[in-house]
Amino acid sequence: MIDFDLIIDTVVIIIVIIGLFFFFTATIGLLRFPDFYCKLQATGKGDTLGAILILFGIVIYILKEDFSFNTILVSLKIFFIIFFIFLANPTATHALTKAGLDSGVTPFKKEDLKK
């Protein structure tokens, strides 16, 4: 006999932990990377994927608890948030990077490492 509740719970926990891992690496990158562009790259990618994975885990968990019209509406709203983050976060990173390049922030080079 297979306990479906246990399997779905395990899947949710794994997804949320992977999302938290991406948040963690993004924060480490923000603190440890040497210059503006590297930090932006770390947070832009890590935050997007981490938030999407955690929200997706929440959707699965809600639908497992109570599969009715109301929870389907709630999960639809969470999917809209995922769509919004998926579009807006990389675009904001792109805008920041371009603004930085235009205002003359110099990128980090290999020669700077030897100093």
Add this chain to the structure above:
Amino acid sequence: MIRLYDDLIIQTVCRIMIPLIQLFALYVIAHGHYSPGGGFQGGCILGASFILMLIAYDINWMKRRFSEDINILMIAFGVLLYAVIGLICVLLGAEYLNYGIIHKIIPLDPVRVRALGTLGIEIGVGITVMAVMVSIFLNLTTFGKHEKGEV
């Protein structure tokens, strides 16, 4: 002013996002008395969508869609809606903004009329907040000149 160059990625994403943001703002205004939100918050989101339009595109592009005259008209119209609904209640013999009394005019249940009155007030607040936000942003970023210029 703000913009020095066109950026295809930002403009395309803004074209997709702005209608969704405005729809969400209307949702926040309309659900103000059932869930978190209301006239001020929805008006701020609606104003933010126009400010995003202004940042991503151009001041002239935005003025063609939402001109200065309509902006000033909307500021006055929202306050007028608020005041008129309040004054109708006074004329019908209740306190200012006591919407329940409007059921003398509209043939509906008093409880439902009260909810509709709240919705009318919040629409008025939302319109005014949206127009004032856009007006403040325009005046601050262009130093009151309302025309395109360098930074």
